[in-house]
Amino acid sequence: MSVNSTLMAPARPRSSFRRAMIVTRREIRDTLRDWRIVTPIVTLVVALPLLLALVLTANSTFLIKQLTPETFYNKLLPFTMLAIGFLPMSFCLVIALETFVGEKERNSLEALLSAPLTDLELFMGKYISATLPTVFASATASVTFYVVMALSGLQIPISAGLALTFVGLNVLEALVMVAGAVLVSTHTTSVRAANIMASFIIIPMSLAVQAEAILLLNGLNNGMYFMLLGLIVILLMLLRSGVKIFNREEIVAREGDNVSLKGVLSGFGYFFKRTPREGLTHQKTGARWTPWRLYRHDIPQIIGLNKGASALLGICLLGAIVLGVWLSYWPEVQQVRQEYNLGQQISANQTNPTCVLNSDGTTLQAAGFGAVTWQRLFINNSFAVVFASLASVVTLGLAGIAMLMVSIGPIGFIIGLLLQADHNPLPLLAGFVLPHGIFELTAVIIGISGGIRMGNAIISPPRGLTIGQSVQFSIINFVKLMALVIPMLLIAAIIEANLTPTIGCAITGGKF
């Protein structure tokens, strides 16, 4: 018998929808037996639409006079219908927290974990059971409102497309909330703690509903499609992490909600002392931590772990250049170019202001970038990398990607302009970008990839690490990466301030 099971990748058993449905049925029955959930849902599904329909019908003349018929019929009534559909949805969060954390708190989960169910079946069963009753309640509430209004003689002028969008938005909001509840559930061991953490879901969702209200009341119905799209993206990300995080190991291993500063610090120490590979497999520390080990083992391993994020950044970098070139061909840009006679200036073999020609017109001197010193460049670039990385943590990596694209895009734009003026952009790139760019861009990609991994630490923790450990692991890895990134940025800044102008002017001959 082999004694090291960690070396064997566990086979992923096939999941069955039928078994997931067994869990769903039980959960739904249990939910429907809970008067604390059923009473408010019934109120929201039956009483509230009736009440609102009666109020709107009774006051329709007054409201039409105050708001104009257009606003009343095309904005207020559809929005009320959307809101009535959303209110029962908010209960999916209560059900989800009860279903996921409640079961853990009541100690009934372990029996279920001992049953022949895969993690995915359990996740799906519970996920569907948390969303199905509220989706049904939401649809019923909307239909009740629509029917009562119609019976009262006030037909809501809503197109099938908009009605479907409303349904889509409500369903997606429910799915997003439940997916968020799964994440919350994995971090808590009591319904009380989960309810406190649920504000992280409720606040963004209420903001989303407010945004829907603004769009609808301003007649920007197309904006709803972007909301749908945004919710789908968020849902996919949350589902991905939910499926990954919702596993027996994570559920059973977490037994307390206490925060211990000592524990947190010791966690950081644990990962700092180990190489990333040792940290991931919870191995004992091999070689003692030394600067040599950091550069020889730790950093190369981290770069290896972040290769996906680095590849993504590389693709985005190329994308930014292509985007810049594409932008330079926009008619608006062409217009400005013609207005300032930019093409003429470039094609007239104008001298690059960065370069100074000697009086004989042949020998070249670099004038440099004026007031831009290497110290300033270094501080600016280091700040940008750290800021982009930290912003990536809260934006799931989007901020880092956006900042990289914004800084690289202008290069593409210049390339585009040069191409339009029939100039070869390569000497300019080779002279003015490449010398420091080799270090700077590499450092930026390495640094921001660490930031993206930090943002990913919660959504997609590596196998064998809890969420907390995953966050600590990614932070320590980022700190270790900085030991490479900062010196590289320093080298890049020195080259950019002192060598790049000379090299650039020499290669381009001081001309565009």
Added chain:
Amino acid sequence: MITTTISNGFHPPDASTSVPVPIIEAQDLAKEFGDFQAVKNVSLKVGAGQILALLGHNGAGKTTTTRMLAAILAPTRGVATIGGFDTVRQPLEVRRIIGHLTEQPGLYNRMRVLDYLDFFGELQSIPKNILRSRSEELLRRFDLWDTRKLRMGEYSKGMRQKAALIRALIHEPQVLFLDEPTSAMDPYSAKMVRDAISDLKRANRAMILCTHNLVEAEILADRIAIIRKGEIVIEGTAEELKQKLLGAPHYRVELNTPMRELPPAIQGLEGITVLNQDEQSFTYQTEQPDDWNPRLLRALDNYGLGVITLSQVSRSLESVYLKIAGTPDGTGDSRDEVEQAQRKRKSTRRQEVLK
């Protein structure tokens, strides 16, 4: 009697064979949570029709061990197989052949017991008609049939424990992990559960019993393993453990005639060590009772001392347990004493060398 139908295509081997094929097998099982080592290198084997009792303080690692064996937690190191299925690579197969009575009954309070059993039975793919008859049989056996219409939230602690045990048995598993099966039960119910466990043992089930009830462990288990700080520190039958930890068995002889002192010839019997004596009785220890007890009786007879009774002095498993498991913080146990003695010996040797 609990039925012995074999389900899930698994056929436990005959327990009557002298060395039962291990159904539960773990080798060097270890579990770490970050820096904390919950279980260290646990190796065990349990054959069909055998019960292994896992004893240990709270937090010693019993529950983590059973969770790894039940394919709930993946071991950090080591391998475990249940009925030949690997707990890491074939978790579903493992969970199909095990019944797990968890530390907490963890019932669904708003459910009725029959619905509860239906739910778990359906997860185990038991046909509905079989499931109903089996549920009834088990509920009747454990005296819960009359309360089947109550919601389980209304059950007493003992009833909840019995309902959880029935849930663990509903699919007639070949392997059982029972964590405190009789906790919170009245003596009658506890006896009922112990009888059921004995029946299951006779029906060739392999079982691991985690308990703090040492009497229960001694009655039910074939072998006992004491786990301390995540490690199995000793394993064997109750008698072997007593022998190992408390020395050779003790016997007490009651005489029909008062005497001041034992005759020297009896005191001088080389296979016997007299431990104490009073006017009409004495206690002794012997490594080979089969050989020395008859000799002692003959010697006493020769001296005209009539023997009313000769009985083995019962020694509790508790003494063994306390000796090996010590206090929860690990102080005051025999292992520490051994370590202290070793340290003292080393230090004395060092001093002798220095002299």
